[in-house]
Amino acid sequence: MSETKIVDARNTFCPGPLMELIQYMKRAEVGDTLELLSTDNGTVNDVPEWVNKVGHEMVSSEKIEEVWHIKVRKTK
Amino acid sequence: MRILVVGGGTGGTIVANNLARRLAGEIRSKKAQITMLSASDQHMYQPGLLYVAFGQMMPDELYRDQKSLLEASIEFHVDPVERFELDQNQVRTHSGKTIPYDVLVIATGSRIVPEEVPGLAEGGETFYTEEAAVKMFKALRAFEGGNVGIVVGVPHKCPIAPVEVTFSLHDYFKTRGIRDKVHIKYHYPINRIHTIENVAIWAKPEFDRIGVEYETLFNVDEVDAKNKVVKSMEGTEYAYDLLIYIPPHRGMEVIEQNKLGEGGWIPTDRSQLKMQGYDNVYVVGDTTNLPVSKTGSAAHFEAEVIAENIASNIKIGSAVRDYDGKVYCFIEAGHDRATYAMFNYENPPDLKPPNQPMHWFKMSYNKMYWTSVRGLL
Incomplete structure (x- = not known):
């Protein structure tokens, strides 16, 4: 089983959380899970919209102490 | 105190010049020395390339001799690093030299990789x-x-x-x-x-x-x-x-080859700009893995923090500043109007409507850059 890799995109306006996630997803292997950390509340909607369109898999999404933890699995 | 700056782009050059001024006394009394290793004897003003693409600048306007941009006290060599031996506090260069250091600043920058997308370059x-x-x-x-x-x-x-x-x-x-x-x-x-x-x-x-x-x-x-x-x-x-x-x-190949960071981006502390796990290695500009814009502006503001902290560590044994994520970007809104975006880790930019004076300020900055990179502006 692949380990979960953390993508720390807290407090970033540019390049921003989704752009950071896309960068790391491009380099990840199929089956890898990435956990995106974000303090931007928009991320909770932005990430699933991209993940669903591109065809990866949303694993989980939860807010812990003002930080969103969003897990995504690369499927292709 | 041997300070080694690897890379002669915006970040490396500003760190070296800023340090050379702050440590002028220490350099004169041989208590400190600054060496820069670069892959090129030329320094390019990269934002000018956009103007070249529209016939508004000629390529030769974008270059200066790197040596001419550096304080005279900085030892400069065109001899790129091939191996980083961080646990021995030394690097090995293309020419075969082994160069030891007490403080290392990695400023190797980034490279374009259009070949990662099939057909893109063609x-x-x-x-x-x-x-x-x-x-x-x-x-x-x-x-x-x-x-x-x-x-x-x-x-x-x-x-x-x-x-x-x-x-x-x-x-x-x-x-x-x-x-x-x-x-x-x-x-x-x-x-x-x-x-x-x-x-x-x-x-x-x-x-x-x-x-x-x-x-x-x-x-x-x-x-x-x-x-x-x-x-x-x-x-x-x-x-x-x-x-x-x-x-x-991606980050430069030498960073990937030395396994300093995935994708060529070195894991870097957000505020002190030190390579994670190394107290005497700083990372500046595009080379970091920080979620900060890869721009000369970010490199500039990071470089000032790094130089001030290296100097203060030598003088009083303590860092004095944190990098707050500051970035300032001009935004050309065509050929005669511009605005800007200024932000940091905590505060988003508040964009103003584009205007002509800001465009002319940007055009002026295209020349003022050479003062800026010398650490004078």
């Missing part, structure tokens, strides 16, 4: 190298009308460039009197037209006003150069006559 034009910018200008000059597609690789240096090139394309074709024969379509990787929300809020009505179509959630995946079709990871495609691309980037 099918498109870009302005991220001198050769490419000249080629793009000639392609624009020969273009008589049709579909112009703009696509954006991830990650990329200069996050403002996609909108700037779009506005410039509009103005360029308008000036040539063929704007009505050109359909411009902008494609962007995330679900708004710029990653900075306030830039997206500003640019969207501007695009509408000048007749630029846009598609979001478009990550360029492949270009069929023969049939002139660009395809996205998300499953959409665009048939183009002229394709302009912002290339994807």
Whole structure:
């Protein structure tokens, strides 16, 4: 089983959380899970919209102490 | 105290010059020395490439001799590092030298990797190298009308460039009197037209006003150069006559070869800008893995913090400043108007309407850069 890799995109306006996630997803292997950390509340909607369109898999999404933890699995 | 700066771009040059001034006394009394190793004897003002692509600057305006930009007390060698031996506090260079240090600053920058997208280099034009910018200008000059597609690789240096090139394309074709024969379509990787929300809020009505179509959630995946079709990871495609691309980037190969960071980006502390796990190694500019814009501006502000802290550590045994994520980017909104975005880790930019004075300020800065990189501005 692949380990979960953390993508720390807290407090970033540019390049921003989704752009950071896309960068790391491009380099990840199929089956890898990435956990995106974000303090931007928009991320909770932005990430699933991209993940669903591109065809990866949303694993989980939860807010812990003002930080969103969003897990995504690369499927292709 | 032996301070070694690896890389002679914006970040490395400002660190070295700033330090040379702060440590002038220590250097004179032989208590400190600053050495810079670079891969080139030339220094390029990279933001100027956008102007080269539109015939507004000539390539030779973008270069100065690196040595001429450095304080005289800095020892400068064109001898790129091939091996970083961080646990021994030394590097090995292309010429075979072993150079020990007490403090290391890694400022090797980034490189474009259009080859990561099949067909992109063959099918498109870009302005991220001198050769490419000249080629793009000639392609624009020969273009008589049709579909112009703009696509954006991830990650990329200069996050403002996609909108700037779009506005410039509009103005360029308008000036040539063929704007009505050109359909411009902008494609962007995330679900708004710029990653900075306030830039997206500003640019969207501007695009509408000048007749630029846009598609979001478009990550360029492949270009069929023969049939002139660009395809996205998300499953959409665009048939183009002229394709302009912002290339994807990686850190330099030497960083990857030495396994200092995935993708060539070195894991870096956000505020002290030290390489994670090493108290005497600093990282500046594009080389970091920080979620900060890869721009000369970020490198500049980071470099000032690094230089001040290295100097204060020598003088009082303590760092005195934290990097707060500050970035200041000019935004050219065509050939005669500009605005800017200034932000940090905590505060988003508050965009002002573009105006002509800000454009002229940017044009002036294109010359003032040489003062800035010397650490005087």
